[in-house]
Structures are given as C-alpha cells and as structure tokens.
Amino acid sequence: MELVIRRYRPSDKDPVLSLYCIGIREHIRPCFRNAMTSPLYLTVTLALCVTGHLLGSVLGAVVLPGAWVGLVYYCCHELFDSFVREKIRTDMQDIPGNYLSRPDDCFWVAEAEVDGTTRILGMVALVTEQSGKERYGELLRMIISPSCRRMGLGLRMAQTVIDFCKERGLSKVVLHTSSTQTAAVSLYEKLGFRRVVLKHYTSTRPFTIFKKRPISYCDIPLTLLFVSRLSLCMNNNT
Incomplete structure (x- = not known):
C-alpha cells in the first residue's frame, strides 16, 4: 500500500x-x-451489590450495580460523543478557514488506494501559536484509520x-492526548516528546500533555478521565 x-x-x-468521528469515539x-x-x-x-443484598433482594444486588455500570458507560459515551459533535460543529466544519488560511498553519491527510478506491487513512493538523x-x-x-x-x-x-x-x-510542538491513547503516547515518546505534569483544572479534569524538544514536553495524570462527565474529566494539554 503506497x-x-x-x-x-x-x-x-x-x-x-x-474518520475523525470514528477515531474519537473508539x-x-x-x-x-x-x-x-x-x-x-x-x-x-461492590457497595451497591452489598446494599442490594442487605435489602434482601437478589434482583436488587444485580440491578443496582447494573444501573451504576450503565450510567458510567453513558457518561463515558456522552463525554466523547459531545466532544465530537462540538468539533464537527466548529473548527472541523471549516477546515480551510481554520487550518489553511495562515501560512504557518496546515492540515494534512494521508491517502492510499485500497481495493481500487482512493481512501483517506489519516489526518493531522498544526496551528501556530504565539506566547510573548x-x-x-x-x-x-x-487520527489514523484502524x-x-x-504501519x-x-x-x-x-x-x-x-x-x-x-x-x-x-x-516547540505541543499536543494533547489522553491515557486511553497508549499507542499514541508511545509514538510521541519515540519522537522525543517528554511528559510534563500540569495542574488539574478546577473541575478536577486530568490530562496528559506533551511538548516536543527542541522545536519540552508535558503530562497531566489521567485519573478518571471517562468519569469526567460524572465527576471527573478527560484530556487536555498546553
């Protein structure tokens, strides 16, 4: 494959x-x-299982923790799904205007012919920022296609x-990633990116951050990212 x-x-x-929706929702x-x-x-x-049991109901011992697990999954799903919806509605809706309108910004795609059809298999963007x-x-x-x-x-x-x-x-190059993206973290470290611990947001959101030296890196511990919609949150970087 070329x-x-x-x-x-x-x-x-x-x-x-x-591809962006697939890559985030996974x-x-x-x-x-x-x-x-x-x-x-x-x-x-475990506490919900015990509570249901103490209430004298085998069904309760199953239903209570089952409802809890379902709620956690819903929150995890909503966390990423709402993120995707927001990005599709904003910057990803106008890629030329947001990523190609300035000479020092860019948006790349990777394409290849698969079964006789040209397909987009990857993407990445770069935005230049100024601090002082x-x-x-x-x-x-x-995002890389599954x-x-x-490869x-x-x-x-x-x-x-x-x-x-x-x-x-x-x-330097700065990027943001989460603890769920272990393969991506390994990739960035191979490229020389280094982790830097940053302070949590007031919402107690944890994140992993990287900075690339020479062109310095950072990391935020990702405790309960998926729970962000419940009580904790997801990933970010500076």
Missing part, C-alpha cells in the same frame, strides 16, 4: 469528518474500562508536523 501525505483539499471533507470503551477498574468505581460497584516572543506549534486532530495502524503512518504524520515546525523556526 501512502501519500498531502495538504487537505475541500473534496476531502466528508471522509475526513467520518476511546469510549477504553475510557469505560479504565473507570470501572479503578479502585473508586470498583468500591462503588515565543512562537510554537500545536499538533491537533491526529485499518492502517502499526508507521502515525510516525510519518507526526514527523511531517515536526519538520513543518522546524522549517518555520518554531520553538
């Missing part, structure tokens, strides 16, 4: 939005799994962004 990485074209919009189950295997949520589940006299790039919207994982495409896409930043003399 993969080509190029700038986004308006004709790419539908396949790009479809984190719902890992988020739910992380939540339900955490000490806090295991304790709550420092100019740096923020890597955004990195059918194209472990080096993520590495190539990330390297494309890094090279773009170097050419423009930017001081």
